[in-house]
Amino acid sequence: xxxxxxxxxxxxxxxxxxxxxxxxxxxxxxxxxxxxxxxxxxxxxxxxxxxxxxxxxxxxxxxxxxxxxxxxxxxxxxxxxxxxxxxxxxxxxxxxxxxxxxxxxxxxxxxxxxxxxxxxxxxxxxxxxxxxxxxxxxxxxxxxxxxxxxxxxxxxxxxxxxxxxxxxxxxxxxxxxxxxxxxxxxxxxxxxxxxxxxxxxxxxxxxxxxxxxxxxxxxxxxxxxxxxxxxxxxxxxxxxxxxxxxxxxxxxxxxxxxxxxxxxxxxxxxxxxxxxxxxxxxxxxxxxxxxxxxxxxxxxxxxxxxxxxxxxxxxxxxxxxxxxxxxxxxxxxxxxxxxxxxxxxxxxxxxxxxxxxxxxxxxxxxxxxxxxxxxxxxxxxxxxxxxxxxxxxxxxxxxxxxxxxxxxxxxxxxxxxxxxxxxxxxxxxxxxxxxxxxxxxxxxxxxxxxxxxxxxxxxxxxxxxxxxxxxxxxxxxxxxxxxxxxxxxxxx
Amino acid sequence: xxxxxxxxxxxxxxxxxxxxxxxxxxxxxxxxxxxxxxxxxxxxxxxxxxxxxxxxxxxxxxxxxxxxxxxxxxxxxxxxxxxxxxxxxxxxxxxxxxxxxxxxxxxxxxxxxxxxxxxxxxxxxxxxxxxxxxxxxxxxxxxxxxxxxxxxxxxxxxxxxxxxxxxxxxxxxxxxxxxxxxxxxxxxxxxxxxxxxxxxxxxxxxxxxxxxxxxxxxxxxxxxxxxxxxxxxxxxxxxxxxxxxxxxxxxxxxx
Ligand SMILES: Nc1ncnc2c1ncn2[C@@H]1O[C@H](COP(=O)(O)OP(=O)(O)OP(=O)(O)O)[C@@H](O)[C@H]1O
Ligand SMILES: [Mg+2]
Numbered sequence: 001x002x003x004x005x006x007x008x009x010x011x012x013x014x015x016x017x018x019x020x021x022x023x024x025x026x027x028x029x030x031x032x033x034x035x036x037x038x039x040x041x042x043x044x045x046x047x048x049x050x051x052x053x054x055x056x057x058x059x060x061x062x063x064x065x066x067x068x069x070x071x072x073x074x075x076x077x078x079x080x081x082x083x084x085x086x087x088x089x090x091x092x093x094x095x096x097x098x099x100x101x102x103x104x105x106x107x108x109x110x111x112x113x114x115x116x117x118x119x120x121x122x123x124x125x126x127x128x129x130x131x132x133x134x135x136x137x138x139x140x141x142x143x144x145x146x147x148x149x150x151x152x153x154x155x156x157x158x159x160x161x162x163x164x165x166x167x168x169x170x171x172x173x174x175x176x177x178x179x180x181x182x183x184x185x186x187x188x189x190x191x192x193x194x195x196x197x198x199x200x201x202x203x204x205x206x207x208x209x210x211x212x213x214x215x216x217x218x219x220x221x222x223x224x225x226x227x228x229x230x231x232x233x234x235x236x237x238x239x240x241x242x243x244x245x246x247x248x249x250x251x252x253x254x255x256x257x258x259x260x261x262x263x264x265x266x267x268x269x270x271x272x273x274x275x276x277x278x279x280x281x282x283x284x285x286x287x288x289x290x291x292x293x294x295x296x297x298x299x300x301x302x303x304x305x306x307x308x309x310x311x312x313x314x315x316x317x318x319x320x321x322x323x324x325x326x327x328x329x330x331x332x333x334x335x336x337x338x339x340x341x342x343x344x345x346x347x348x349x350x351x352x353x354x355x356x357x358x359x360x361x362x363x364x365x366x367x368x369x370x371x372x373x374x375x376x377x378x379x380x381x382x383x384x385x386x387x388x389x390x391x392x393x394x395x396x397x398x399x400x401x402x403x404x405x406x407x408x409x410x411x412x413x414x415x416x417x418x419x420x421x422x423x424x425x426x427x428x429x430x431x432x433x434x435x436x437x438x439x440x441x442x443x444x445x446x447x448x449x450x451x452x453x454x455x456x457x458x459x460x461x462x463x464x465x466x467x468x469x470x471x472x473x474x475x476x477x478x479x480x481x482x483x484x485x486x487x488x489x490x491x492x
Numbered sequence: 493x494x495x496x497x498x499x500x501x502x503x504x505x506x507x508x509x510x511x512x513x514x515x516x517x518x519x520x521x522x523x524x525x526x527x528x529x530x531x532x533x534x535x536x537x538x539x540x541x542x543x544x545x546x547x548x549x550x551x552x553x554x555x556x557x558x559x560x561x562x563x564x565x566x567x568x569x570x571x572x573x574x575x576x577x578x579x580x581x582x583x584x585x586x587x588x589x590x591x592x593x594x595x596x597x598x599x600x601x602x603x604x605x606x607x608x609x610x611x612x613x614x615x616x617x618x619x620x621x622x623x624x625x626x627x628x629x630x631x632x633x634x635x636x637x638x639x640x641x642x643x644x645x646x647x648x649x650x651x652x653x654x655x656x657x658x659x660x661x662x663x664x665x666x667x668x669x670x671x672x673x674x675x676x677x678x679x680x681x682x683x684x685x686x687x688x689x690x691x692x693x694x695x696x697x698x699x700x701x702x703x704x705x706x707x708x709x710x711x712x713x714x715x716x717x718x719x720x721x722x723x724x725x726x727x728x729x730x731x732x733x734x735x736x737x738x739x740x741x742x743x744x745x746x747x
Contacts, residue, residue, distance in 0.1 A: 435583070438580075439544075440580050441580050441581075443542050443543070444580035444582070445590075446565045446568070447541075447564050447565075447567075447568055447574050448590075448594035448597075448598075449594045449598035449654070450565055451563075451565050452563075452565075458585055458589070458590065458593055461585075462583065462585035462586075462589075462633065463584045465584055
């Protein structure tokens with residue numbers, strides 16, 4: 001209840017047209033010239049002092065990319081991205097690898113402060129009650145570059161590696177070489193291939209055998225520079241019997257042009273390991289007329305490589321002009337489990353095509369999909385999900401529940417499930433509902449004293465409750481506020 | 493106090509209320525009876541501010557203040573409560589959450605402090621006990637899967653909690669079993685107060701044995717066509733509405 005109240009207060013306190021995170025900062029940037037060719041790929045690689053194998057890996061991806069076509073099967077419409085006008089590399093000037101907080105450009109720290117990211121470890125330590133449990137190690141990525149990673153030392157004590165991937169290439173080359181591209185191969189799809197060619201940075205996590213990561217790990221992505229594509233690459237490996245919970249948050253300034261974001265996230269769990277990956281995505285969605293906003297073309301995939309391992313994706317998607325995103329699980333290990341919990345909200349002119357894939361390969365594998373799509377304004381919201389059982393995947397089980405809620409008459413919700421069982425023992429269940437907040441419901445709530453906004457927030461929060469419960473506590477509160485904010489102007 | 497003056501209301505081009513007058517004083521319980529489709533629920537909805545009705549003329553005053561320009565939630569904060577003929581289900585929203593959100597929204601609108609959790613719980617528990625509503629109902633989504641009678645009791649619980657100055661009960665008795673009618677009536681009787689006006693819309697004289705009204709109004713053809721004391725309900729029980737043909741010149745509206 002308190003949270004609902006807070007949501008409501010927050011909604012009231014915010015100017016309808018104001019995207020809160022839409023400030024742009026003046027920071028000197030080091031930018032590659034626009035366009036893409038082998039020289040740019042080499043430039044990016046050399047900026048990072050990368051070893052030869054990685055430069056070659058990128059070049060190979062680039063050559064592949066040239067042969068691929070931009071996909072058009074998703075239910076999204078947008079003017080094609082002009083890939084030759086984009087800048088493929090942008091970094092705050094004077095940046096050479098992550099620094100301690102003291103050395104970071106104070107302007108940059110102010111940006112993160114505005115975003116409410118607890119970069120200052122001291123602040124956290126001195127923080128409010130429950131600080132000990134609330135500590136979150138943060139890797140902040142500004143445009144394409146990882147700027148600072150907190151709590152490094154403490155994590156190191158536990159044997160956890162949490163650092164920018166550009167650093168891991170040098171400090172743990174054997175791990176990077178072994179796992180990079182092992183879940184999302186370079187040629188997987190158009191955007192991931194582009195990412196492989198030009199990725200600039202992202203987070204790297206390795207949790208050693210038997211270790212339960214002592215705190216939540218978190219990355220905040222922010223796009224600041226104009227006309228840049230952002231291509232992060234995240235790689236998380238949970239070795240046997242380990243556990244990690246990882247949070248990802250995203251914002252971008254308001255801009256009239258569309259900006260491209262094409263990240264790749266790869267997760268690997270070995271025997272009995274578990275990764276819980278949560279995202280609250282709040283990229284700039286564009287203005288009321290549908291101008292500007294982020295194109296979010298992301299490839300996220302987890303590989304339950306070991307037996308009885310588990311990967312769980314939870315996402316709250318409220319931002320971006322276009323979302324094209326299908327966090328997936330390859331259930332390779334026997335007894336492994338994949339989960340996907342999603343809240344996807346679209347308002348204004350946003351277009352969301354999102355869902356998941358659960359590929360059952362091992363025996364006795366289980367998966368669970370809970371998707372809640374909310375469409376308002378003139379937006380279109382599509383759930384696209386694939387569940388398949390391989391020939392040898394005996395006793396594969398999936399439960400899918402896919403609910404859509406419509407607010408108003410000008411939006412659309414679509415459900416596109418693909419189900420394929422090549423083993424007779426598979427048990428796949430699929431439930432789907434589409435509902436609308438009815439005028440009678442609104443009137444009933446208002447008759448009891450709730451404003452239209454309060455009533456909508458209450459009903460929507462009720463609708464997404466199952467998924468919110470999957471998020472770490474603070475994230476759930478944040479997500480609840482975001483939901484209310486992103487539905488602003490959708491009623492009345 | 494509720495004052496409805498010369499109210500003309502149409503929906504989809506059809507005039508439903510056709511110059512309706514009704515005054516319910518502080519502390520008064522007024523019953524409205526009348527044939528199906530005559531506009532009783534319409535009157536209730538229009539007072540509560542439902543949008544789809546077109547108010548073409550007249551005024552509605554609550555405690556002397558014209559409420560026609562107010563939104564439904566503002567009217568609620570001004571003291572208007574409607575127990576629905578068909579209460580609405582709100583999936584996913586816990587009953588407790590809803591009650592608290594509603595109560596606090598009204599308190600905020602009136603510039604009052606929100607209730608603390610213990611104070612709120614106490615109020616809900618008292619109202620629940622009075623209406624004999626089991627506590628596990630409070631944990632369920634509001635009205636979802638409730639039986640017809642349970643929904644109506646939940647509406648009366650909300651009335652007890654929200655303490656309106658004008659309470660309109662639209663056929664709260666229909667669908668209630670005999671015990672429930674008694675329980676709900678006792679609840680309403682406890683809530684009768686010198687400052688509260690009640691409008692009971694009902695088809696059955698039986699309810700009026702439990703909640704004894706001060707006045708009984710007969711509505712027909714979108715107007716109040718006769719007003720009397722509680723004995724008028726008994727008379728109707730005998731003779732039906734045949735004497736109250738719409739716009740019958742032989743039966744001038746009382747008052
Ligand atoms: N949304 C609507 N569209 C068209 N006509 C409507 C609408 N709502 C009500 N009406 C009509 O208005 C008239 C009055 O309806 P109302 O529900 O107010 O009657 P009532 O007196 O409450 O009847 P009952 O005793 O059956 O509850 C009816 O003829 C009804 O069909
Ligand atoms: Mg009626």
